[in-house]
Amino acid sequence: MPIAGNRRHVMRNADFSVAVIIVTYNSGIFLARCLRALSLQTLAPTRIIVVDNGSEKPVAELVNKFPRVALVRLSENVGFARANNIAIQRTGDCAWVALLNPDAYPAPDWLEKMLRAARLSPEFAFFGSRMLAAGSPEKLDGIGDCYHVFGLPWRFGHGCRANGRFLLKREIFSPCAAAALYRRDILAAAGGFDESYFCYLEDVDLGFRLRLLGYRCAYVPDALVLHEGSVVTGRLLKPSTMLSEACRGY
Numbered sequence: 001m002p003i004a005g006n007r008r009h010v011m012r013n014a015d016f017s018v019a020v021i022i023v024t025y026n027s028g029i030f031l032a033r034c035l036r037a038l039s040l041q042t043l044a045p046t047r048i049i050v051v052d053n054g055s056e057k058p059v060a061e062l063v064n065k066f067p068r069v070a071l072v073r074l075s076e077n078v079g080f081a082r083a084n085n086i087a088i089q090r091t092g093d094c095a096w097v098a099l100l101n102p103d104a105y106p107a108p109d110w111l112e113k114m115l116r117a118a119r120l121s122p123e124f125a126f127f128g129s130r131m132l133a134a135g136s137p138e139k140l141d142g143i144g145d146c147y148h149v150f151g152l153p154w155r156f157g158h159g160c161r162a163n164g165r166f167l168l169k170r171e172i173f174s175p176c177a178a179a180a181l182y183r184r185d186i187l188a189a190a191g192g193f194d195e196s197y198f199c200y201l202e203d204v205d206l207g208f209r210l211r212l213l214g215y216r217c218a219y220v221p222d223a224l225v226l227h228e229g230s231v232v233t234g235r236l237l238k239p240s241t242m243l244s245e246a247c248r249g250y
Contacts, residue, residue: 020047035050037110052071126215140159141158143172144156168221189213
């Protein structure tokens, strides 16, 4: 589904309106914690959109407890990629789009730190978070996705000790879409997520296409998120993290 641009919208340095999108599927218990964390942000988002991707137990009752959250209910699970594209279509009044997984819990200043990085580093157009393992916050869940010349993706830093490591801003290949920030116009330029991926690796593919278009991505080390990881699918690791141990030294 191509992402429509907005002819009335022109990116300006001062325009940091942001929509936060959460795609959920049978993850209500985690979504509640995620929404609570969003409600505590030091910088409130312009809008929050939750897409219920055909959950067996609808989340409307939960979402209604958060008045600023808009709910999009889908009749079936159309996949993470398409569900995000559907939500992005509804954000034409925002200059930025932040993506969160329902099992990702941002620190209170997460969004403020992400947008501050965007304001101070206009040479970058999309940004990744410092993600810690929710069950073992002394370990990193990752600082962004890598892509090997032979076509192998992995989550950089996954499983590493967090203390004292990766504390400086750096360019990364692409962010993990569990907690990422994108300029909306570049999502439109890339046509959004490739919906043929359904779920997993769609963020690496999007990052690859954005880089081919000339856009750069930065890791924001003080934008902290706790991430459970794969709580819906039951898979312990995304394919983009499975090679982290083997490839970390390359």
